[in-house]
Amino acid sequence: MKKWMMACVAMLGIWTHSEAQWNLPYVRPAKYDYSSYYSAALASGLKDDPSFLKAALQKGWGYYKTTFILSNGLVCHRRKENGQVIGTNEAVSEGQGYGMLLSVLMNDQATFNRIFEAANQFMWRDDHKSYFIWNWPSGAQGSATDADIDVGMALVFADELQKKKLWQPYSKGGIDYHSRAMDIIRSIRKNMSSQDFLLPGDNWGGDGLNNLNPSYFAPANMKVFDAYQSEVDFSPVIANCYAVMKKCSAQWQKGQTPDWITKDGNKGSKGNDMLDDGIRAPYRIGLDALWFGDATAIEFCRNSRNTLSEYANADSRFVLNQMGLYNAGGTLITGSSALDHMAMWSTAVLASGDKTYTTKVIGRDLILRLVGDGLTDAFGSTQLGEIDYYYKQSLGLMGFAAITGQFPNVLEDMKGNVIPVALVRPEPRGARVLAGDAGSQGAGILNLEGPGASSIWFAWPGSTSALSRASASLRSAIFSADGKASLPR
Numbered sequence: 001m002k003k004w005m006m007a008c009v010a011m012l013g014i015w016t017h018s019e020a021q022w023n024l025p026y027v028r029p030a031k032y033d034y035s036s037y038y039s040a041a042l043a044s045g046l047k048d049d050p051s052f053l054k055a056a057l058q059k060g061w062g063y064y065k066t067t068f069i070l071s072n073g074l075v076c077h078r079r080k081e082n083g084q085v086i087g088t089n090e091a092v093s094e095g096q097g098y099g100m101l102l103s104v105l106m107n108d109q110a111t112f113n114r115i116f117e118a119a120n121q122f123m124w125r126d127d128h129k130s131y132f133i134w135n136w137p138s139g140a141q142g143s144a145t146d147a148d149i150d151v152g153m154a155l156v157f158a159d160e161l162q163k164k165k166l167w168q169p170y171s172k173g174g175i176d177y178h179s180r181a182m183d184i185i186r187s188i189r190k191n192m193s194s195q196d197f198l199l200p201g202d203n204w205g206g207d208g209l210n211n212l213n214p215s216y217f218a219p220a221n222m223k224v225f226d227a228y229q230s231e232v233d234f235s236p237v238i239a240n241c242y243a244v245m246k247k248c249s250a251q252w253q254k255g256q257t258p259d260w261i262t263k264d265g266n267k268g269s270k271g272n273d274m275l276d277d278g279i280r281a282p283y284r285i286g287l288d289a290l291w292f293g294d295a296t297a298i299e300f301c302r303n304s305r306n307t308l309s310e311y312a313n314a315d316s317r318f319v320l321n322q323m324g325l326y327n328a329g330g331t332l333i334t335g336s337s338a339l340d341h342m343a344m345w346s347t348a349v350l351a352s353g354d355k356t357y358t359t360k361v362i363g364r365d366l367i368l369r370l371v372g373d374g375l376t377d378a379f380g381s382t383q384l385g386e387i388d389y390y391y392k393q394s395l396g397l398m399g400f401a402a403i404t405g406q407f408p409n410v411l412e413d414m415k416g417n418v419i420p421v422a423l424v425r426p427e428p429r430g431a432r433v434l435a436g437d438a439g440s441q442g443a444g445i446l447n448l449e450g451p452g453a454s455s456i457w458f459a460w461p462g463s464t465s466a467l468s469r470a471s472a473s474l475r476s477a478i479f480s481a482d483g484k485a486s487l488p489r
Contacts, residue, residue: 097150343399
């Protein structure tokens, strides 16, 4: 019995430690533990404070909700121009995608639904099956593919969470997560792609092929769509996304990409520097490397070593300074290093999988630069005004989540045995097992052995059927066939 109890304590210790690493409602799979890719100092510090990264994202999300979500539910386009804050009563469709993805990562279904319903009310056009009103309240028309592709993936994740009873069922006005996700997936494939090239929207006509936006190329999102349904196939679109990027060979070799490009790899009408659009490519391609191990994605991410060439410098300020914007010739635009740019570049660094690279870059200085100066709960620098930009905060939070193991492929995770979060309540008392009803309550309580031991409450939303989704070893160790807690003899 003693050996079994020690093994049980060891298992529970792993689970409760994993729970401390993110906000999602299920125990984090080990594959998202990236600590071996961090600097020794960062990894050591996180062992002493394992909830730091989770708490930082919580604080940033609290600021985000308070500052950028309007009373009508839309994520606003707050920004600065000429030193003045503007856009506090404006919204663009891409912001709704960011807000919904972040709501998933934060396990905030109420906020997810608020943003989703507002986007449906103010931006959706049923005749186009897209968020065709990309700018509110101006009413500017034409979907932005990056918005719909992020909203679509957020809906897929939400649908999978509700299927596992980790989120509440949702349906309003004949719309549910699945139905709207399918509307978007079909529309992207039919109306936002042409000749298997991903267009920047559904209102560009033939000119879209001459104005492709590589920062909209989201192969990970499209692979999630392909795994979610079988009506349409994105694999040729994904292949063309990478083919187009590779045609800009000089930039590809540096892990860079232009803001705009033609399908033949020539300069787009809107310019081919890597500015505030293109900076998202390291993050989007990075997710494909992290989630799917795509060889081409990994190649692109490893090429970023040729941009962040100071990564081996003992003074991390040098490589952080290189995490900026670049002109078409691959030269750093002086002074462009910023919160959002660092978050995007660092995703590619991690996704490279090269520990001689990642351990030099992903360290305490980077993390502290991202989470902010502490003057507010916002990410980034108050002095630099980064707290006033919805775009910077959105990218900062998402990139931070990606590199800290808090941005999972929820669809893939839901395919296996999902262990809902275990809550730990310290209760220093002697050894005994307290029987818990795992039937109608969907929960069980196990008091561990010895002075200062913990009482562990396992909760499976739903009923006994939900309990069956837990691992067989956990189930046999803790619960008998009648659902009562017991020690095996």
